[in-house]
Amino acid sequence: MTDDRTLSAAASILEVDQISVALAGRQILDQVSFRVAAGEFTGLIGPNGAGKTTLLRVILGLQKPSAGRVGVLGQRRSLRHQPIGYVPQKVLLDPDMPMRARDLVALGADGDRYGLRLPSRPRAEAVREMLHAVDADRFADARVGNLSGGEQQRVLIAQALISRPRLLLLDEPLANLDLRSSQEVVRLLARIAREQQIAVLLSAHEMNPLLPVLDRVVYLAGGRAASGAVDEVISTETLSTLYGHNVEVLRVQGRVLVVAGEAELADSPLTGTD
């Protein structure tokens, strides 16, 4: 595994080591291991129910694993105080909430502090810069609940980035976006990862919009994971081993399709992504 040696030489931001999670007697994750380095854009890919959200919650310290360890920036304890930016899957921004995009981003900066907030020019400036970085200047003063899905996603990303985390986790950020918005969000994240040397880990059940920008893939299926470079992981051999039955990876007009292999094609519909 030459790849892993290169990684440990580079700054490894996140190390997931043999993580297993069992919930209500069901094995959700089974000895999942991978690493993410600074500036890398990693896709956490897998069908619905593969355990992607659970894995992200374990990394955030919101879910206790039944076995294994997670290290962020080499530290194995008190994950809650690690600088991790997080954009969860379902954020229902009610149109009734009197909150501008600018206010939500400011909460990303100091939302965990107690007591009232005093006006601060540096914070206002940081918010303005961050809104500019995600190309949200245009709707900075609009009510967040009235923004489109793609615009809300950009504001949430700014909210997650303003505390200058080294690691950014996003749970299905493309799930409810149209093709154009999801391409914009993906390009934005790729640029941020590169420019600010942030490790980005993004979960998705549909990998095609991500393939042009992904540095690495962690593919989850049945609670187990395969990780590595995109071409290594998204291959007939690797995914067949992971799924435990024959699947075939087809590349059609620049898109990747994962379909059940020959033996099962007769009675099994398309599996996995797309």
Added chain:
Amino acid sequence: MHGVYSAVFEPGFFASSQVHIAVIVGGLVAIVSAITGVFTVMRGQSFGGHALGDVSAAGGAGALLAGLSPVVGFVGLGIVGAGAMDMIGVRRLRERDLATGIVLGTAIGLSALFLHLTTTGTATTGATQQVLFGSIFSTPAGTIPVVVALGVVALVALAAVYRPLLLATVSPDIAAARGIRVRAVGLAYMLALAVSVGLSSLAIGAILSTALLIGPAAVALRVTNRTGRALGLACLFGVAATWAGILLAYDSYYWGTARESLPVSFFIVALVFAAYAVSGLPGIRRGAG
């Protein structure tokens, strides 16, 4: 000029000690309710706030029956009810709705029992009116320090958790990932809600407390996009409606020939409703809600 003035402020308004107490208690209650209410509306807990008013009514009625000051019962049982609602709230939304409805019904039943026993036992028919529709003009001066102390507790609790509470309202997941103790922050808010509903039960009645909690907040959310400004505007609307309601109720004594005041609660709630209706007009409304 003098004619207009005396038409607005009927004789003795500024000299009446009852009016002084009503203005102080009403103003404070309006401020606490308005600030708590902005969070209640943002968190989508208007129904819970109303149910808490009914729990508070049972407390007030129980306190009268036991010979205690109603404010003790209003706030005391309100806090117990808020704690129970927090325990229910950790489960599914639909389940929370059902449980809230059932608690609400039980609370009204208890109020009915306590009020029946109080009125038949002591022959003070005023108890029902007092608990359900408030007693701002007959609040004893000695209650003011209690009201002030409780109001300050609620406002300090909300100020302390202001930012974590906002973040947890936007997304409990983001808040938890930031290391915020979402549950504890939610409890601080529920405490403020219980106190605010209890105080407003004292002023305008347990049944109507929701109007002062939700109304000014709902108007403020419609006219501004900014959280801080919404809090300020809600206070302004709440205090204005309360004071104007006190004035109208006082003046109503001189209307017609009956020489009897109309209930202050009616005027406050009517003014809140009018503000809400006006805030829905095109050109005033900012949000989509």
